[in-house]
Amino acid sequence: MSTTFRQFKKIHKQAYAAFDAGQLDTAAVYFQKLCRYHPDEAAFHYMRGLVAKNRMDWTTSLSANLRAIELADEFNEAYHWNAAIAATALHDWATARKMWVACELPISAGQGEITENFGITIIRLNAWDAGETVYARRIDPVRAVILNVPFPESGWRYGDIVLHDGAPTGSRTDQNGREISVFNALERWKISSKQTFTLFAECAHADDMQALLNLCQAHDLNAEDWTDSTRMICLQCSYGHVHEHRPKSAAWQTERSIGISANSLAEIEKVLNEWRGQNRQVLEICQQDYPIPERKDGWAWWI
Numbered sequence: 001m002s003t004t005f006r007q008f009k010k011i012h013k014q015a016y017a018a019f020d021a022g023q024l025d026t027a028a029v030y031f032q033k034l035c036r037y038h039p040d041e042a043a044f045h046y047m048r049g050l051v052a053k054n055r056m057d058w059t060t061s062l063s064a065n066l067r068a069i070e071l072a073d074e075f076n077e078a079y080h081w082n083a084a085i086a087a088t089a090l091h092d093w094a095t096a097r098k099m100w101v102a103c104e105l106p107i108s109a110g111q112g113e114i115t116e117n118f119g120i121t122i123i124r125l126n127a128w129d130a131g132e133t134v135y136a137r138r139i140d141p142v143r144a145v146i147l148n149v150p151f152p153e154s155g156w157r158y159g160d161i162v163l164h165d166g167a168p169t170g171s172r173t174d175q176n177g178r179e180i181s182v183f184n185a186l187e188r189w190k191i192s193s194k195q196t197f198t199l200f201a202e203c204a205h206a207d208d209m210q211a212l213l214n215l216c217q218a219h220d221l222n223a224e225d226w227t228d229s230t231r232m233i234c235l236q237c238s239y240g241h242v243h244e245h246r247p248k249s250a251a252w253q254t255e256r257s258i259g260i261s262a263n264s265l266a267e268i269e270k271v272l273n274e275w276r277g278q279n280r281q282v283l284e285i286c287q288q289d290y291p292i293p294e295r296k297d298g299w300a301w302w303i
Helices: 005-020 024-037 042-054 058-071 077-089 093-102 206-218 265-275
Strands: 120-124 133-140 143-146 161-164 171-173 179-190 195-203 222-225 255-262 280-287
Touching (some): 005 024, 005 042, 042 058, 042 077, 058 077, 077 093, 077 161, 120 143, 120 161, 195 206, 195 265, 206 222, 206 255, 206 265, 265 280
Parallel strands (some): 120 179
Antiparallel strands (some): 120 133, 133 143, 143 161, 161 179, 171 179, 195 255, 195 280, 222 255
């Protein structure tokens, strides 16, 4: 049965409305219909691929974006970037390299996995949930290695390789006044072998806390004083619309929460036995392992 113009306009409106509302599962159905009704319209294939990217449906995303590239009258960077993201997710390095070369990105010639130095960035984990941000080292245009110890509840670990989006969603200013882009994590590309442990300790002075961090570093453990390093910010600030908040108290808190990334509890206990002493007390230490929260519909978290 053929589709009338009125029916087509209704489906068109429903498709974009569902996408704008963050209803990706519904949007996927409508954009598939649009591609079927107008198979030579590059924009519809691109949108189908965009929806699939945000749903982490990589096979659909790659095929839809490649079809959009094939149909486009001229070069479109967005089509190529999303195709490259999907290809990277699928470990299709030949296609990913082809897309990056077309975008004139500095990718070394070769075959197989891409490993470059694209500098330091900030990754927003679980943008559809709590949205914790961490520093990461980019190894290609859309993958980065986490350099912080994320909260266990996030499901992420120090050393995880993140597949992230290509468009920044906000920025932060580092200690040197440089602006660093924030990218949304899409999925964990490779899990770290490290586990996350939470240490609850009590120490009288900041020097005692620094001594523990120094010991961890000397024993090749990654540790963060979450009590000091964690800053809760509102949604507007997270996405780059920074405004004033009540300043954090400067008073030293003797009870500390520390995140430690290690291979085993035994590694940490060795460090703690060396650190314990006057004004330094270990209250509790536990290993916590949570799944990454599932993507939720109903919020356009990628904007």
